[in-house]
Amino acid sequence: MHDDIDPRSPVPLYEQIAARIRVAVAAEEYRAGDALPSVRQLSSTLRVNPSTVVQAYRDLEREGFVEMRHGAGTFVQAMAPAVREQERMRQARDLVRSLLADAARLGIGAADVARALTDEMGVPSHE
C-alpha cells in the first residue's frame, strides 16, 4: 500500500492513480457498491492535489468503472462480466486504430504491425 505513485514519471499522476484503481477493482479489492477513498482523503495520503485525484476519478467514471455522487462519494459500478469484456474490446480497438494511423505516417503497414505484435508476445522477456 506504499506509494506506487511517482511524480517524476513521464506518465501523468492522474493516469497512475487511475491505473492503480483499475487493478484494485479488477482484483476485487473493491466490490461493486463499495466507496472509494474520498478525493481529499486519497489526495492527502498520496501527497497530491485533490484536483489530480478528481481527474483520475473522472476518467474511471467515463470508462464506467465508478460513479461519482455529489456530496456522497465515489462508488464502484456494478458491471456484468460480458459488458466489461465488451468495453475492454472497444478500448483495445481504439488503441489499435490510433496505432495504425501512427504507423501509416511512418510508412508501416498493418501486416508489419501484426508481425511485431506477435514477436513481442512470443518473447515474454520482461515481467
Add this chain to the structure above:
Amino acid sequence: MHDDIDPRSPVPLYEQIAARIRVAVAAEEYRAGDALPSVRQLSSTLRVNPSTVVQAYRDLEREGFVEMRHGAGTFVQAMAPAVREQERMRQARDLVRSLLADAARLGIGAADVARALTDEMGVPSHE
C-alpha cells in the same frame, strides 16, 4: 502536387511533410542520391516556416531516409531493401511496445490487443 498539407490538422505540420516525403521515396519518386527540395524552397511552396521543414528533414535523417549536407543540400540515402525492411520492423516493434504499455495502464492485455488488431485488419471498412 497540390497542398496535401493542412495546418488545421491535429497532426503536426512537420509530420505531415515527413510522411509526404516518405511515401515519395517509397514510390521511387525520388531515387537514391537525388536531392530533395531545399529547406527554403519547400518552405515557400508549402507556405510554411523553414524551421518546420528542417524538423521534418531531421526526422527523416534520424530514420536513415535522407542525409543533410551542410551547404549542399538534402539527399535521399541509398538503403538496401533488407536494411529498410529491418528498420521498418524496428519501428513497428517500438510502436507496439508503447501501445502495450498504454494498454496495460487500461487493464488491457496483449491478447485483447491482438484480437482487436486482427479484427481491424479483417474488416477494411474505412478508406
Add this chain to the structure above:
DNA sequence: ACTACTGTATCGTAACAACCATACAGTCGC
C-alpha cells in the same frame, strides 16, 4: 574571393496539458 545558394543554431510566441489552489455546492448524520 565573391556570391548565391545550402543547412544550422538560437530565440520568441502560442497553444496545450498537468498540476495545484481555492471557492462553491450537494448529502447525510446528529
Add this chain to the structure above:
DNA sequence: GCGACTGTATGGTTGTTACGATACAGTAGT
C-alpha cells in the same frame, strides 16, 4: 438546520511542443 463530510467549478502556474523569425555557418559555381 447545522456541521462535517462529500464532489464540482474556476482560475493560475509551470513545462512542453509546434511553429515561426532571424542570424550564423558551410559549399560550390563563377
